[in-house]
Each structure stands twice: as C-alpha cells, then as structure tokens.
Amino acid sequence: xxxxxxxxxxxxxxxxxxxxxxxxxxxxxxxxxxxxxxxxxxxxxxxxxxxxxxxxxxxxxxxxxxxxxxxxxxxxxxxxxxxxxxxxxxxxxxxxxxxxxxxxxxxxxx
Amino acid sequence: xxxxxxxxxxxxxxxxxxxxxxxxxxxxxxxxxxxxxxxxxxxxxxxxxxxxxxxxxxxxxxxxxxxxxxxxxxxxxxxxxxxxxxxxxxxxxxxxxxxxxxxxxxxxxxxxxxxxxxx
Numbered sequence: 001x002x003x004x005x006x007x008x009x010x011x012x013x014x015x016x017x018x019x020x021x022x023x024x025x026x027x028x029x030x031x032x033x034x035x036x037x038x039x040x041x042x043x044x045x046x047x048x049x050x051x052x053x054x055x056x057x058x059x060x061x062x063x064x065x066x067x068x069x070x071x072x073x074x075x076x077x078x079x080x081x082x083x084x085x086x087x088x089x090x091x092x093x094x095x096x097x098x099x100x101x102x103x104x105x106x107x108x109x110x
Numbered sequence: 111x112x113x114x115x116x117x118x119x120x121x122x123x124x125x126x127x128x129x130x131x132x133x134x135x136x137x138x139x140x141x142x143x144x145x146x147x148x149x150x151x152x153x154x155x156x157x158x159x160x161x162x163x164x165x166x167x168x169x170x171x172x173x174x175x176x177x178x179x180x181x182x183x184x185x186x187x188x189x190x191x192x193x194x195x196x197x198x199x200x201x202x203x204x205x206x207x208x209x210x211x212x213x214x215x216x217x218x219x220x221x222x223x224x225x226x227x228x229x
Contacts, residue, residue: 036213036215045219048217051214091155097166
C-alpha cells in the first residue's frame with residue numbers, strides 16, 4: 001500500500017493548462033479504472049473532482065479533466081484560474097476493499 | 111444537506127487509546143459504506159479503514175490490529191477506536207462517505223479531527 005506518486009508542486013499562469021500526474025502500479029492504477037481526484041483548499045474538506053478516471057460529478061467545472069495511461073493517471077486543469085490554487089490528490093482502488101491516495105500536489109497560479 | 115462531523119481527537123501518549131466519532135446527517139446513513147482517511151503533518155492523504163453497510167470492515171496494513179472501525183446506524187454515527195497509538199499516527203482524521211454511484215469515490219468529507227501522539 002505505497003502512496004501514489006504525484007509531483008509536489010505544479011504552477012501555471014492564468015488561462016494556461018496544467019497537468020498533474022499520479023503514478024501507481026499494476027496493483028492499483030494499472031488494474032482498475034477507479035481513479036478519483038480531489039481538490040483541497042486549506043482548512044476545508046476535500047472536494048471530489050473526477051471519478052472513474054474521466055468522469056466529473058455534477059457541478060464540477062469542465063475545466064477539470066482526467067485521463068489514464070498504464071499505471072499513470074493525470075488531471076488536467078484548463079484555463080487556470082486563481083481559485084484553482086489548492087492541493088490536489090489522486091486516489092485509486094487497490095483491490096481487496098482497500099484504497100491508496102497520492103502524495104498530493106500543490107497548484108500555484110502565478 | 112449532507113454533513114459529516116468528526117470529534118474525539120486530542121493529544122495522547124504513545125501506547126494510549128482514543129475513540130473518534132463521526133456524526134452523519136442529511137442522508138440515509140444505513141445505505142452507505144463509510145471510510146476513515148487521515149493526513150499526517152506535511153504528508154498526503156492516507157486511507158485508513160472502511161466499514162460496509164453490512165458492517166464488514168477493512169483496514170490499511172499500517173493500522174490493522176490496532177484500530178477498529180464500527181458504525182451505529184441507529185445513531186447515524188461512525189467510529190474509529192485507536193489503540194496502541196504511535197507517534198506516526200499523529201494526523202488529522204477525516205470520515206468520508208463512499209459512493210459506488212460515482213465510481214468508488216468519496217463524495218462527502220468531514221472537516222477532520224486532530225490526533226496528536228506525543229510523549
């Protein structure tokens with residue numbers, strides 16, 4: 001149950017697109033299309049952004065999109081806005097009713 | 111409105127115990143699997159444990175044998191008994207509602223309760 005690997009930080013200018021990677025293994029990301037992404041503002045509860053690799057819950061901006069290739073999932077934020085500054089976490093089902101989260105990525109809008 | 115409110119955190123010494131609670135409202139508690147997730151200072155989120163609607167329980171290797179998750183559907187409450195606490199258990203503990211409707215994800219989270227293990 002090793003944490004999924006994410007870059008510690010990613011930054012971009014307003015309007016740009018950024019991508020956050022989430023690398024796991026054949027035991028988690030590579031085996032299941034059950035990757036989700038969460039946004040966490042300081043002092044707030046995490047917010048679900050993406051589920052099942054690519055799907056957005058109702059109410060989540062279409063500027064957020066997800067993808068997966070092999071053992072690596074990715075979250076792309078398009079048209080970066082100041083309000084997107086937050087910490088982002090990926091999560092994957094890891095079999096046997098267990099889950100594994102990513103190490104987290106801090107997004108900074110320059 | 112769905113709400114999850116954790117309580118029970120505090121500062122304890124290594125080897126001591128603590129019981130966390132999570133009160134749920136705004137949804138039919140019985141119908142959802144519930145999870146605990148924690149975040150240690152400066153670290154990422156870590157899945158800790160879950161309990162199904164039928165009270166089957168599952169644990170991360172790091173806590174198995176020391177933590178016990180349970181639920182009381184009559185009280186719409188989730189619990190986590192933390193025994194034999196270690197310094198590395200220091201973290202904010204969140205309860206989260208699991209949804210299979212949204213592909214094995216966590217759609218609602220509480221604000222968290224801080225557990226500090228220090229001598």
